[in-house]
Amino acid sequence: MSELDKQTLMSDGVKPQTQDKQPGVESEMTPEPVYELESHVGSGKLKGKVALVTGGDSGIGRAVAIGYAKEGAHVAIAYLDEHDDAEKTKQRIEQEGVNCTLHAGDIADESFCFNVVEEVVEKHGKLNILVNNAARQEVKESVVDISAEQLKRTFDVNFFAMVYFTKAAIPHMEAGDTLIYTSSINAYVGNPSLIDYTSTKGAIVAFVRSVAQELASKGIRVNGVAPGPIWTPLIPATLPEDMQESFGVSSPLGRPGQPADHVEPYVLLASEGSAYMTGQFIHINGGMYTSS
Ligand SMILES: NC(=O)C1=CN([C@@H]2O[C@H](COP(=O)(O)OP(=O)(O)OC[C@H]3O[C@@H](n4cnc5c(N)ncnc54)[C@H](O)[C@@H]3O)[C@@H](O)[C@H]2O)C=CC1
Ligand SMILES: CC(=O)C(C)=O
Numbered sequence: 197m198s199e200l201d202k203q204t205l206m207s208d209g210v211k212p213q214t215q216d217k218q219p220g221v222e223s224e225m226t227p228e229p230v231y232e233l234e235s236h237v238g239s240g241k242l243k244g245k246v247a248l249v250t251g252g253d254s255g256i257g258r259a260v261a262i263g264y265a266k267e268g269a270h271v272a273i274a275y276l277d278e279h280d281d282a283e284k285t286k287q288r289i290e291q292e293g294v295n296c297t298l299h300a301g302d303i304a305d306e307s308f309c310f311n312v313v314e315e316v317v318e319k320h321g322k323l324n325i326l327v328n329n330a331a332r333q334e335v336k337e338s339v340v341d342i343s344a345e346q347l348k349r350t351f352d353v354n355f356f357a358m359v360y361f362t363k364a365a366i367p368h369m370e371a372g373d374t375l376i377y378t379s380s381i382n383a384y385v386g387n388p389s390l391i392d393y394t395s396t397k398g399a400i401v402a403f404v405r406s407v408a409q410e411l412a413s414k415g416i417r418v419n420g421v422a423p424g425p426i427w428t429p430l431i432p433a434t435l436p437e438d439m440q441e442s443f444g445v446s447s448p449l450g451r452p453g454q455p456a457d458h459v460e461p462y463v464l465l466a467s468e469g470s471a472y473m474t475g476q477f478i479h480i481n482g483g484m485y486t487s488s
Contacts, residue, residue: 206227206427206444206451206452208445209440209441209442209443209444209445209452210427210431210440210443210444210452211226212437212438212440212441213225213226213432213437213440214432214436214437215429215432215433217433218332218334218430218433218434219251219254219275219276219277219278219332219429219430219433220254220278220428220429220430220431220432220433220434221254221278221280221281221429222254222255222258222278222281222428222429223280223281223284224429224432225427225429225432229255229427229428229429229454229455229456230427230454230455230456231255231258231259231262231454231455231456232259232262232263232288232456232459233456233459236263236266236456236459236460237266238265238266238267238268238292239267240267240268241267241268241463241466241467241468241469242264242267242268242269242324242325242463242466242467243267243268243269244268244269244270245264245268245269245270245324245325245466246269246270246271246272246316246320246321246322246323246324246325247261247264247269247270247271247272247324247325247326247327247466248271248272248273248274248312248313248316248323248325248326248327248361248365249261249264249271249272249273249274249327249329250273250274250275250303250327250328250329250330250357250358250361251274251275251329251330251331251378252271252272252273252274252275252285252327252329253273253275253278253281253282253285253298254275254278254281254285254428254429255426255428255429255430255455256329256378256423256426256428256455256458257273257275257327257329257330257378258281258285258455259454259455259456259458259459260327260329260455260458260459260462261273261285261289261296262285262288262289262292262459263459263460263462263463264325264462264463264466265288265289265292265294265296266292267463267467268292268294269294269324269325269466270294270295270296270320271289271294271295271296271297272296272297272298272299272312272315272316272319272320273285273286273296273297273298273299274299274300274301274303274309274312274330275298275299275300275330276300276301276302276303276330277300278429279300281429282298282300283298286298295319295320297315297316297319297320299312299315299316302353303330303353303357303360303361304349304352304353304356304357306356306360309357309360309361309364310360310363310364312361312364313361313364313365313368314364317368322368323365323368323369323373324369324372324373324374325373325374325375325376325466326361326362326365326369326374326375326376327376327377327378327462327466328357328358328361328362328375328376328377328378328400329376329377329378330353330354330357331353331354331378331393331396331430332349332350332353332354332393332434333350333354333390333393333430333434334346334350334390334392334393334434335389335390335434335435335436335439336389336390336391336392337389339391342391342392346392347392350392350393350396351392351395351396351399354393354396354397354400355396355399355400355403358377358400358403359403362375362407366411366416369414369416370414370415370416371414371415371416372415372416372468373416373417374416374417374418374419374465374466374470375404375407375411375416375417375418375419376418376419376420376421376462376465376466377400377403377404377418377419377420377421378400378420378421378423379397379398379400379401379404379420379421379422379477380393380394380397380422380423381422381423381424381425381479381481381484381485382394382397383397383398383400383401383422384422384479384485384487385484385485389439397422400420401420401422401477404418404419404420404475404477405475408474408475409475411474412474417465417470417471417473417474418474418475419465419470419473419474419475419476419477419478420476420477420478421458421461421462421465421477421478421479421480422477422478422479422480422481423453423458423480423481424444424447424453424479424480424481424482424484424485425443425444425447425452425453425481425482425484426444426452426453426454426455426457426458426480427443427444427452427453427454427455428455431443444482446484447481447482447483447484448482448483448484449482449483450482451482452482453480453481453482457480458480461478461480464478465478
C-alpha cells in the first residue's frame with residue numbers, strides 16, 4: 197500500500213458534502229485533502245526559479261505550489277477570494293525558506309492577468325514557470341440548460357484566462373522555462389453533465405499542443421496534466437451529493453485521487469527531467485483512462 201493509500205484510506209469513497217459557494221474552501225472539507233507527503237523530499241530541482249500558479253491556494257494548485265517551494269522555487273499564487281486557504285498555503289511555502297506572494301482577483305479580467313505577471317516579475321525579478329490551473333464548473337443535466345452567461349463565464353475563467361496569462365508570461369521567459377496547463381480526463385472521455393467545462397478542457401489540450409510547437413524553437417516547453425477524480429474543494433462546491441457517492445472508487449486503483457498525487461508529475465514538467473517533453477499531457481486518474 198502506498199503512503200497515500202495509508203494516509204487517506206478513501207477507498208470507500210468520499211463522504212458526500214456540499215459547500216454553498218464556488219470556489220470552495222479546503223479547510224471546510226471532511227476529510228481535508230492530502231496536499232503534501234513526507235515522501236516528497238525536495239532536492240533543489242527548481243532552486244532559484246520563480247513559479248506562478250493560478251488556483252494555487254487550494255486543491256491541486258496548493259499541492260503543486262508547496263511542492264515547487266520544497267524544490268527551491270519562489271512561488272506566486274493567483275486565486276479568487278479564498279483568503280484563509282491562500283494565507284495557510286503562503287505560510288507553508290515560506291517555511292521552505294522561499295518567497296511567496298498572493299494575488300487575489302478574477303482571472304476572467306485580462307488586465308488582472310497581465311498585472312499579476314508584471315507584479316511577479318517586479319517582485320521576484322523574473323518568471324520561469326507558469327502553471328495555468330484555476331477553473332470553475334457548473335453541473336447541468338443537458339446542453340440545452342447551459343445559459344449563454346454560464347457558457348461565457350466558464351470559457352472566460354477556464355480558457356481565455358489561460359491565454360491571457362500565457363501572452364503576459366512569454367515575453368519574460370527564456371530557454372529552459374516552462375508552461376504547464378491543467379486540463380481534465382473529461383476532455384478525453386466526455387462528460388454529459390459538464391459539457392461547457394469539458395469543452396474548455398478540450399480547448400486547453402489543443403492550445404497546449406499548438407503553443408508547444410510555436411515555442412519549441414525558443415527552448416520554452418509547454419505541457420499539461422489531465423487529472424481524473426481528485427478530492428479538492430471543487431467537488432463539494434459543485435457536484436451534487438449523489439454524484440459524489442461513487443467519486444473515484446470505480447477507478448482501477450480503487451480510490452479518489454488526492455492533490456498530493458500531482459506534486460511530482462508537476463515538478464517533473466517544470467524541471468530539466470522533462471527536457472525532451474513538449475506538447476504532452478500526463479494523465480493522473482487511477483487508470484480510469486489509458487491513452488494520450
Ligand atoms: N478535482 C477534480 O476532480 C479535477 C480537477 N481538475 C482541474 O484541476 C484544477 C484545479 O482545481 P481543483 O484543485 O480541483 O479545485 P480548487 O477549487 O482547489 O481550485 C480551483 C481554483 O481556481 C481558482 N479560481 C476559480 N475561479 C477563479 C477566478 N474567476 N479567478 C481566479 N481564480 C479562480 C480558485 O481560487 C481555486 O484556487 C482545475 O483546472 C480543475 O478543472 C481536473 C480534473 C479533475
Ligand atoms: C473530472 C473533472 O474534471 C471534475 C472536476 O470532476
